[in-house]
Amino acid sequence: MDTAAISVKGVSKVYKLYRGRSKRLLDFFSLGFGEGRHDEEFCALDDVSFEIPQGTTVGIIGRNGAGKSTLLRILTGNSSPTKGEVEIKGKVSALLEIGTGFHPELTGQQNIHVSGVYLGLTQEEIDRLYTDIVAFSELEDFIHQPVKTYSYGMYMRLAFSVSTCINPDVLIIDEVLGVGDAYFSRKCFNRIRSFMECGKTVLMASHDLLALQRLCTRLLWIDHGRLMMDGPPLEVLRAYAASVREQEERRFRAKVPATHHDASSLREKGLIYGSGEILITEVKCLNHVGQEQHQFSVGEPLTIRMRYKTRVPVVDPVFVAALYRIDGVTICQAISSRDGVKFDKLDGQGFVDVLFDRPLLGPGQYVVSVAIFPSLDLLDQLGQTPYDLHDRLYGFQIEPLVDCALDLGMVLHPVSWRHSRGE
Amino acid sequence: MSCFHMLFRHRRLIWNLTLLDFRLRYAGSRLGLVWMLLAPLLMLGAYLLLFGGILQVRPDQSSTGVEYGLLIACGLLPWIGFSEGVTRGTASVLAQRNLIKSHVFPMELFPVSAVCAGLIGQLCGTLLLLVLLGLRGMLGPNLAVLPFLLILQALFTVGLVWFLSCVNIIYRDTSQVVVLMMVLLMFISPIAYTQEMAPAGLKLVVELNPISYLIEGYRNALLYNQFPNVRGLVIFGGLALLVLLAGYRYFMHLRRVLPDYV
Structure with missing residues (x-):
C-alpha cells in the first residue's frame, strides 16, 4: 500500500510568450536546436514535488490560474513538463473537460461509441459497458436522439457516465463534480467515492472546498505555480481561506x-x-x-x-x-x-x-x-x-465556515436545549 | 521503422477513426453517403463538359469522347483521394483540439484517418470505374499494380499531412493556403490531359509534380493495361517513403509540445 501511485519530482512548466508570430514559428521549427527566441517566459508551475501513495484521494486547491490544470494536464500526459519528472503507476484515466468528444449530430448511443474509441476502448469493451453507461445516465428514453436535442444537464449526465465507465487505477479529475441536478450530482459523488473504496488513487482539483473536504484525505494548495501547502484537508483549507x-x-x-x-x-x-x-x-x-x-x-x-x-x-x-x-x-x-x-x-x-x-x-x-x-x-x-x-x-x-456544508441561516442564534423522556 | 510499427499497432483504431470520420461528415445530411459518389461524378461531368465538350480536347485524333471520359476519370480519382486527404488531414489535428487537450490520445492518428477517409472515397469511385472498364473489356493483369499504387499514395499523403497538420497548429493560415495550393496543383496535374499532351514549356512542371507519376501509374494499370513506367514508380515510391518518414519524425518530434499550442 505504501508504494507511490503518482510521483512528481521538481516539475516546472514554462510557457514561452512571443510578441511576434514569426519568432514563434522560428522557435517551433527549430525546436530543440536553438533556444531563446521568445520574448518572455511565464512560469505556470515552479518546482513542484509530491508523492501520492496508492489508494489515497488527494485534492488540489488554488485560485484560478494558479497552475492546477497545468499540473493535471502534465500528469495525464496532455502536456509535458519543461523540467522535472512525473511517474504514474497503473492505468490512468482523466476527466479534464468532459463531453468534449461529443458530436451534436450523432445520437447518444453513437456518441457513446465515439467516446469509447477516443478513450481507447475496443468495440467489445464498449458494447460490454454500454448498458451500464446508459443506466447510470438514466437517459434510456433519449439515447437514440441526437445529442443536440439534449438539455445541458442531460448532456453532462451522459458525458460523466461515459467518462467514468472505464476502470482505471488512477483517476484524475479537474473540476467536473456537481454536474446536473442535485440528484445526479450526488450520484457522481457516490461514484467517485466508490472508486476510492475500491482502493483506486484519485487526484482531483476543484473549487468546491466542501466536496474536497468530504472526499479527500489530503490536500495540495497551489498558488502562482508553487506548492504552498500539503497536508490534512482542514489545515490546508484554513490556510487557504x-x-x-x-x-x-x-x-x-x-x-x-x-x-x-x-x-x-x-x-x-x-x-x-x-x-x-x-x-x-x-x-x-x-x-x-x-x-x-x-x-x-x-x-x-x-x-x-x-x-x-x-x-x-x-x-x-x-x-x-x-x-x-x-x-x-x-x-x-x-x-x-x-x-x-x-x-x-x-x-x-x-x-x-x-x-x-x-x-x-x-x-x-x-x-x-x-x-x-x-x-x-x-x-x-x-x-x-x-x-x-x-x-x-x-x-x-x-466568511463561510470551513467545516460546515450546511446552510446555518442568517442568524447563528444561541439556544439552550432541554430533553425529557416519556409522555 | 517505428512509423510502420505504430501504424500497424493502431490499425484497428485507425479504422475506427476513419469510419467515425465518415459518419461525422455525413451525419445529419439527407443524402449521406450518396454525396461520396455524387461529388466526384459532378466533377467528372464538369471536366468532360469543359475539356471534352467545349474545348474539344482529345488525347489523339482517333479517340472518342467516352475514351476521353475514362482518361479523365482515371486521373480524377487519385487526385480526389489525394486532395481530400491533404486538405482534411491538414486541419485534422486542430479540429480535434478539444480532444487533444482533454484526452490522452495518439493524435498522430488523426491525419492518418483523414487520409484513409479520402482513400475510401477514391476506392468507391475506382470500383465503379472498374465495373465500367470491365464491361468494355478493357481490364488486364496489370491491374494487380493498383493496390501497390494505392499504398504508395497513402504513404506519401500521410507523410505530407503529418507535416502540414503540425504547421497548421502554429500558422492557422496553413489550411487556407493548402486549399489554394490544391487548386493550383490540380491544374498542373495531368488530370484532363496526359503528360505527352503537355506543351514543351510546361513539361518540366508536370514532370516535377509527383502527382503526375501517380496519375500516370493509375492510367497504365487501369486504362492501358501496361506495366507502369518503372522509373516513375521508383521515383514516386522513394519520394513517398522519404516524405512519410520525414513527416513522421517531424510530428513525433513536436507531439509532446503540440497540446500547448492548439
Whole structure:
C-alpha cells in the first residue's frame, strides 16, 4: 500500500510568450536546436514535488490560474513538463473537460461509441459497458436522439457516465463534480467515492472546498505555480481561506477610497442626504484590534466606526447603524437613543463606535447604512429628515465556515436545549 | 521503422477513426453517403463538359469522347483521394483540439484517418470505374499494380499531412493556403490531359509534380493495361517513403509540445 501511485519530482512548466508570430514559428521549427527566441517566459508551475501513495484521494486547491490544470494536464500526459519528472503507476484515466468528444449530430448511443474509441476502448469493451453507461445516465428514453436535442444537464449526465465507465487505477479529475441536478450530482459523488473504496488513487482539483473536504484525505494548495501547502484537508483549507481573505481585503481596500472621495457625487445620486448640520466623514468596519477589515469569520468581534464633523453645534443627536442582507432585507438596526445612549452637545470632530462584540451573523455579504438624526420618533414609520444619512454605502463579509456544508441561516442564534423522556 | 510499427499497432483504431470520420461528415445530411459518389461524378461531368465538350480536347485524333471520359476519370480519382486527404488531414489535428487537450490520445492518428477517409472515397469511385472498364473489356493483369499504387499514395499523403497538420497548429493560415495550393496543383496535374499532351514549356512542371507519376501509374494499370513506367514508380515510391518518414519524425518530434499550442 505504501508504494507511490503518482510521483512528481521538481516539475516546472514554462510557457514561452512571443510578441511576434514569426519568432514563434522560428522557435517551433527549430525546436530543440536553438533556444531563446521568445520574448518572455511565464512560469505556470515552479518546482513542484509530491508523492501520492496508492489508494489515497488527494485534492488540489488554488485560485484560478494558479497552475492546477497545468499540473493535471502534465500528469495525464496532455502536456509535458519543461523540467522535472512525473511517474504514474497503473492505468490512468482523466476527466479534464468532459463531453468534449461529443458530436451534436450523432445520437447518444453513437456518441457513446465515439467516446469509447477516443478513450481507447475496443468495440467489445464498449458494447460490454454500454448498458451500464446508459443506466447510470438514466437517459434510456433519449439515447437514440441526437445529442443536440439534449438539455445541458442531460448532456453532462451522459458525458460523466461515459467518462467514468472505464476502470482505471488512477483517476484524475479537474473540476467536473456537481454536474446536473442535485440528484445526479450526488450520484457522481457516490461514484467517485466508490472508486476510492475500491482502493483506486484519485487526484482531483476543484473549487468546491466542501466536496474536497468530504472526499479527500489530503490536500495540495497551489498558488502562482508553487506548492504552498500539503497536508490534512482542514489545515490546508484554513490556510487557504486565510490567504483568500487577505487578497479580498486588499481588493476591498483598493476599491473603498473611491466612494469616500466622491461624497459630493454620491450626494447628487441621493445616496448621501440630510440637512447637514453634522456630517459623517468616514465609516469603517474594524476588527477587535481596531484595524480596518472587510472579511470577518463567524463570531469575530466587529466594530462600525463613524467619524463625524459638525458644522454647527448639535444637541443629543441619534446615531443609527443598520445592517442589510445583500438582497435588501433588514437584519438589524442599532439606534443609539433606543439603547439609551446620550451624546449631549457635539461641537467639532469625533467618532462613534457601534460594537458587535459577539455577532450572531451567519456567513454572507452584508451592507451597512449609517445616519445621524436630530431625534428619532420610533412610532413614525416614514422617519424624519436626518442630519446626514449614508444609504448602504458600506459593507463587510462573513466568511463561510470551513467545516460546515450546511446552510446555518442568517442568524447563528444561541439556544439552550432541554430533553425529557416519556409522555 | 517505428512509423510502420505504430501504424500497424493502431490499425484497428485507425479504422475506427476513419469510419467515425465518415459518419461525422455525413451525419445529419439527407443524402449521406450518396454525396461520396455524387461529388466526384459532378466533377467528372464538369471536366468532360469543359475539356471534352467545349474545348474539344482529345488525347489523339482517333479517340472518342467516352475514351476521353475514362482518361479523365482515371486521373480524377487519385487526385480526389489525394486532395481530400491533404486538405482534411491538414486541419485534422486542430479540429480535434478539444480532444487533444482533454484526452490522452495518439493524435498522430488523426491525419492518418483523414487520409484513409479520402482513400475510401477514391476506392468507391475506382470500383465503379472498374465495373465500367470491365464491361468494355478493357481490364488486364496489370491491374494487380493498383493496390501497390494505392499504398504508395497513402504513404506519401500521410507523410505530407503529418507535416502540414503540425504547421497548421502554429500558422492557422496553413489550411487556407493548402486549399489554394490544391487548386493550383490540380491544374498542373495531368488530370484532363496526359503528360505527352503537355506543351514543351510546361513539361518540366508536370514532370516535377509527383502527382503526375501517380496519375500516370493509375492510367497504365487501369486504362492501358501496361506495366507502369518503372522509373516513375521508383521515383514516386522513394519520394513517398522519404516524405512519410520525414513527416513522421517531424510530428513525433513536436507531439509532446503540440497540446500547448492548439
